[in-house]
Amino acid sequence: MPIRTASYRTLALIVAAALFMENLDTTIIATALPQIAREIGAEPLKVNLAITSYLLSLSIFIPLSGWMADRFGARRVFSSAIAIFLAGSLACAAADSLFGLVIARICQGFGGAMMVPVGRLVILRAVPKGELIKALTYLTIPALLGPVLGPPIGGFIVTYSSWRWIFLLNIPVALIGIILSIIYIPPIKAPAPPKLDGVGFALTGLGLASLVFAFEAMGRFPLPNWMPGWTLGATAGFGLIALLIYWARSRKMVAPIVDLKLMGIATFRRAVLGGSVFRIGIGALPVLLPLMLQLGFGLSAFASGLLTFASAAGALVMKGATQFLLKAFGFRRVLIVNALLCGAIMMTYALFTPAMPHMVIFMMLLAGGFIRSLQFTGINALSYSDVTEGAMSSASTFSAMMQQLSLSIGAGTAALALHLTLMQRGGAALQASDFQPAYLFIGGIVMISSLFFLGLSKDAGANVSGNVRHVAVTAEIKETRAR
Structure with missing residues (x-):
């Protein structure tokens, strides 16, 4: 498919549409948890794993996104990320057990981890700095729209239809995003991508995921009975130690992740x-x-x-x-x-x-x-x-x-x-x-x-x-x- 020259507005809107899909999906599922629990025969508290697994997957793979874009090209990674997110959405809609839903959400998290930073990278590299504010304005809107639209849309869906439509709504947005990204996003790629810093990826992924898990668990008010405070503190401490080790190690590296x-x-x-x-x-x-x-x-x-x-x-x-x-x-x-x-x-x-x-x-x-x-x-x-x-x-x-x-x-x-x-x-x-x-x-x-x-x-x-x-x-x- 031929590549067409796109204005910064076109590129920004393509990326913004994908980011809106990811931001909306992140918040919309919380409203549907009770209905999901009833249909798949799981305890409501355990269904919270559908949220936690997504956030952990997102946190683990975000550090990999920049290297992936340099190695395989921003257009290929971005369009592939949308496709992976779509596949995860379809798997979520088809899930009939908690295990299947969690695996599908992990898949979604991997796609989301690539979409957000790589989508922003597309804008940063394709748009002149004099036009950057206008382009980034479009990317700010999804981050603000998603959290506020998620609860009412989720509430409407679970009230009048099946929770599975929460994930099926992603189909048209994802398909359009994939097609437009292939047509309009330039094949941006680093001329000589560095070798993957595998140890750095493990340290940053585990560190970020541990901290995010600790604070997200704390943010679910009230705290679950099965999660004492010392567990959250230990998890946050482990994450901080992992990131400190990465900091000490990366100072002497030429191309850290x-x-x-x-x-x-x-x-x-x-x-x-x-x-x-x-x-x-x-x-x-x-x-x-x-x-x-x-x-x-x-x-x-x-x-x-x-x-x-x-x-x-x-x-x-x-x-x-x-x-x-x-x-x-x-x-x-x-x-x-x-x-x-x-x-x-x-x-x-x-x-x-x-x-x-x-x-x-x-x-x-x-x-x-x-x-x-x-x-x-x-x-x-x-x-x-x-x-x-x-x-x-x-x-x-x-x-x-x-x-x-x-x-x-x-x-x-x-x-x-x-x-x-x-x-x-x-x-x-x-x-x-x-x-x-x-x-x-x-x-x-x-x-x-x-x-x-x-x-x-x-x-x-x-x-x-x-x-x-x-x-x-x-x-x-x-x-x-x-x-």
């Missing part, structure tokens, strides 16, 4: 660290909002999903303003001010009460989605502003690892905050007021992320944002001093 020397690039380092802290706060929202609206306010899953959809609507509204704001004010100012605004807005969620009009809640969530979309796009664009072409694969892999880990930490942080509130109150069931301290806490975490952007230069990322004013002023000052 994840190049930690990228942290020597100031814009990449501050975007990754600040973005990780920011995502910890954002990762708490998918836990807090549904629990508050359903358990605290007594709303149905479908009704709460319609309210939380406001966050995604805000992201859509923000898409057109992102480029203008970053060009006018630069990354440093926007990321600092916007992080403070994000934290403040999240703190206002502590004011939500069952008696508050739903339209007021909707508008406050809309404002939050609007601001978060700007921050996500800005952080993603800044991350790659100074990364060279040859290091893009490793940078995309590194970013994907940190994003997965920080979102999991966010979910665990939210559950821990609720648990501590319950302990202090001496209650056994969540009430609406129990969520107030959690929102204040995670809002504070989001505000803290602004500190990482204080050290940015005023012209940081100007080659991406187009904010050349500071570059010109800096050049003029240097020229004056030279005289």
